[in-house]
Amino acid sequence: MLKPGTKAPDFTLNDKDGNPVTLSAFAGKKIVLYFYPKDNTPGCTRQACAFRDAYDGFKKGDVTVIGISKDSEKSHQGFAEKHGLPFILLADPELSIIKAFDVWQEKKLYGKVSYGVVRSTFVIDENGVIEKVFEKAKPDTNAQEILEYLEGTNPKDS
Numbered sequence: 144m145l146k147p148g149t150k151a152p153d154f155t156l157n158d159k160d161g162n163p164v165t166l167s168a169f170a171g172k173k174i175v176l177y178f179y180p181k182d183n184t185p186g187c188t189r190q191a192c193a194f195r196d197a198y199d200g201f202k203k204g205d206v207t208v209i210g211i212s213k214d215s216e217k218s219h220q221g222f223a224e225k226h227g228l229p230f231i232l233l234a235d236p237e238l239s240i241i242k243a244f245d246v247w248q249e250k251k252l253y254g255k256v257s258y259g260v261v262r263s264t265f266v267i268d269e270n271g272v273i274e275k276v277f278e279k280a281k282p283d284t285n286a287q288e289i290l291e292y293l294e295g296t297n298p299k300d301s
Contacts, residue, residue, distance in 0.1 A: 144245045144263060147275055151176070151267045152243040156211065156233040159219035164209070164233055170271060173206045175289055177264040177280065178246045182214045182222035190262070190282035191228055197286040198229050204293055211235050212260060264289060 145151070155165040166174070177194070179187045194201075194208055201208050208230035214222070219232040233240075241247045246263045249256060264277040264285055275292060277285060 144248075144261070144276065144278060145265070145273055147273050149273045151265065151271050151273050152240070153271070154240045154243065156235055156240060157216050159216055159223050159232050159234070161216050164231060166267075167271065169207050171269050173204070173269060173274075173293070174267040175201065175206055175208045175264060175293075176244075176267055177208075177210050177262075177285070178241060178244065178260050179210060179212050179262055180260045181212060182218045183225070186262070186282040187212070188222075188226065190280070190285055191222070192226055193283060193286040194230060195226065195228050197290050200290045201230075201293075204290075206293060207231070209233060211240060213238055213241060266292065 151166060153167045155163050158164050179190055181187055191210065198208065210230065211233045213236050214234060215236060216234045219234055223232055235241050238247055241260055244265065246261050247258060248261045250259050262280045264280045265273050266275040266289065268274045277288060
């Protein structure tokens, strides 16, 4: 998993509407980039809804929220519509960015080993550098933890 102080890999992925979104286009803005396993699963839905519910706080701080999973654009479209998600969802079915951020890892469940996305969130600063990493993020508290972290950092102190 990429560590704080690392330049975030630039990428272009399609959003839920098929529009290309490039990370470097957000230069000068703080970004919350979260990776999650799958649309419409219990944990991922709770996490997305928590980001939705906290979205005004992110907007107030001029922070862009982006969620990435290996799901398709069509899947993201239905997920966003069903839950009223106001932030960007990007499709990475080739796992190129998921692997670039090193969040595609071995997982164990009931003794069975498989590979999948480890739920993780990266705060990327205005210069495209990873500022903070929330590894193994908890779906119910991740959005609030990040907001608290962001409110505790003053850009003038950097």
